[in-house]
Amino acid sequence: MVMSFRVSDLQMLLGFVGRSKSGLKHELVTRALQLVQFDCSPELFKKIKELYETRYAKKSSEPVPQPHRPMDPLTMHSTYDRAGTVPRTPLSGPNIDYPVLYGKYLNGLGRLPAKTLKPEVRLVKLPFFNMLDELLKPTELVPQNSEKLQESPCIFALTPRQVELIRNSRELQPGIKAVQVVLRICYSDTSSPQEDQYPPNIAVKVNHSYCSVPGYYPSNKPGVEPKRPCRPINLTHLMYLSSATNRITVTWGNYGKSYSVALYLVRQLTSSELLQRLKTIGVKHPELCKALVKEKLRLDPDSEIATTGVRVSLICPLVKMRLSVPCRAETCAHLQCFDAVFYLQMNEKKPTWTCPVCDKPAPYDQLVIDGLLSKILSECEDADEIEYLVDGSWCPIRAEKERSCSPQCPILVLGPSDASGLLSAPNVNGGGGGGAPGSAGGGGSAAGGVENGKPGADVVDLTLDSSSSSEEEEDEEEEEEDEDEEGPRPKRRCPFQKGLVSAC
Numbered sequence: 001m002v003m004s005f006r007v008s009d010l011q012m013l014l015g016f017v018g019r020s021k022s023g024l025k026h027e028l029v030t031r032a033l034q035l036v037q038f039d040c041s042p043e044l045f046k047k048i049k050e051l052y053e054t055r056y057a058k059k060s061s062e063p064v065p066q067p068h069r070p071m072d073p074l075t076m077h078s079t080y081d082r083a084g085t086v087p088r089t090p091l092s093g094p095n096i097d098y099p100v101l102y103g104k105y106l107n108g109l110g111r112l113p114a115k116t117l118k119p120e121v122r123l124v125k126l127p128f129f130n131m132l133d134e135l136l137k138p139t140e141l142v143p144q145n146s147e148k149l150q151e152s153p154c155i156f157a158l159t160p161r162q163v164e165l166i167r168n169s170r171e172l173q174p175g176i177k178a179v180q181v182v183l184r185i186c187y188s189d190t191s192s193p194q195e196d197q198y199p200p201n202i203a204v205k206v207n208h209s210y211c212s213v214p215g216y217y218p219s220n221k222p223g224v225e226p227k228r229p230c231r232p233i234n235l236t237h238l239m240y241l242s243s244a245t246n247r248i249t250v251t252w253g254n255y256g257k258s259y260s261v262a263l264y265l266v267r268q269l270t271s272s273e274l275l276q277r278l279k280t281i282g283v284k285h286p287e288l289c290k291a292l293v294k295e296k297l298r299l300d301p302d303s304e305i306a307t308t309g310v311r312v313s314l315i316c317p318l319v320k321m322r323l324s325v326p327c328r329a330e331t332c333a334h335l336q337c338f339d340a341v342f343y344l345q346m347n348e349k350k351p352t353w354t355c356p357v358c359d360k361p362a363p364y365d366q367l368v369i370d371g372l373l374s375k376i377l378s379e380c381e382d383a384d385e386i387e388y389l390v391d392g393s394w395c396p397i398r399a400e401k402e403r404s405c406s407p408q409c410p411i412l413v414l415g416p417s418d419a420s421g422l423l424s425a426p427n428v429n430g431g432g433g434g435g436a437p438g439s440a441g442g443g444g445s446a447a448g449g450v451e452n453g454k455p456g457a458d459v460v461d462l463t464l465d466s467s468s469s470s471e472e473e474e475d476e477e478e479e480e481e482d483e484d485e486e487g488p489r490p491k492r493r494c495p496f497q498k499g500l501v502s503a504c
Helices: 008-018 025-038 044-059 071-082 098-106 158-166 273-279 286-297 340-349 371-379 440-449 466-486
Strands: 129-140 149-156 171-173 180-189 202-208 210-213 246-251 258-267 309-315 326-329 369-370 385-389 395-396
Touching: 008 044, 008 171, 008 369, 025 044, 044 369, 129 158, 149 258, 158 258, 171 395, 180 246, 246 258, 273 340, 273 369, 286 309, 286 371, 286 385, 326 340, 326 371, 340 369, 369 371
Parallel strands: none
Antiparallel strands: 129 258, 149 246, 180 258, 202 210, 202 246, 309 385, 326 369, 385 395
């Protein structure tokens, strides 16, 4: 209806709502269509219908010669007119069905009709959201004046089927349904699919309440501004789940960049659901993985270095734990894998989709589970690293065990101490090499004796209690005092016999 208005009709409509009436006809049409889309109040539609009926009532009263008419506009709508739902009214201007256009703009589902076809804004596909319906295609936020803070309203209604989908969906968390109405905002760039990007000073009002927008992540780096995590905004809990119309108002800062908004009905998925889907459709056969290993290790004629093997860790670089579901992106050039379980959980909290091995993009659609490494993990449980060989085979690399003790250190004798805190001398080769147990004199004679014709070695007793050690300290202090008075004394031999237990 608006597209069929003349300049005078457009000026009357814009003046009715207090908007500027100056400009060329295409500017007036664009301004009027924005009113229809973003401010479709009953009074506005009543005025549009009044202007439309007034104009065509006058035109239909004029006699129109029937023969030799060059082109009948009704023939363009003959399919729709056969239904008999609307009168046959010729529309000037673009060929647009009035009832269809009215219904779309009434529900806020249509876009502004453009005179020239141009590429539409596309948003990137989000792995954690399955799109069920497109409620509002990406539509540019157009500033209405020169103010820095702008408001862009939109009105739409859910169909009964969409309401039932939301009501019957399960709850991900208390009060959060799996089926949601989400708002996505991005740059108005048609060159490639756009990621979600919030304009400055953004605020979203649904009906009569403001919706919470994700806050800023604190930055740990000096001189780097905090960044807001841009993700879809869930509007479901503030909407009317009925046939009533919902009004959404986006407040945004107009600082030169152009943004577009879109509304979708989506089903939110969890990391466990994405993992199950990956296990179903994303497993790479072990033979294909083996062929990839051979390709990596194939000798390059132009290379002067021959690679005979490559090591791959069985520890996930994300959490430093053993891999359970080894995966990597098909675009990655390395054989090293990371754990799909933790990778999906981390991107569920903060979506970055970056490979932890090479720091290159690793989106969900490009993830594959390494079937060969999965088989190796089940067969090799006592190693944390393997090596792939040129023929595609592999061998485990086990950590070196602790070196066994060798008798290169002084020998210790570990055993119960006697009453004086000294150890009894062991009987070597059945020979009597010391005094009776419990005898201090026996211990002294053992220290000064020989075994098998060899002098005895000094033995350190590690079982002495704190009392004996304190007594030794007092003796040492007394010896030092005597030493100062009488001069240095000869060193005492340790009263222990040669033992057999290594100290290392």
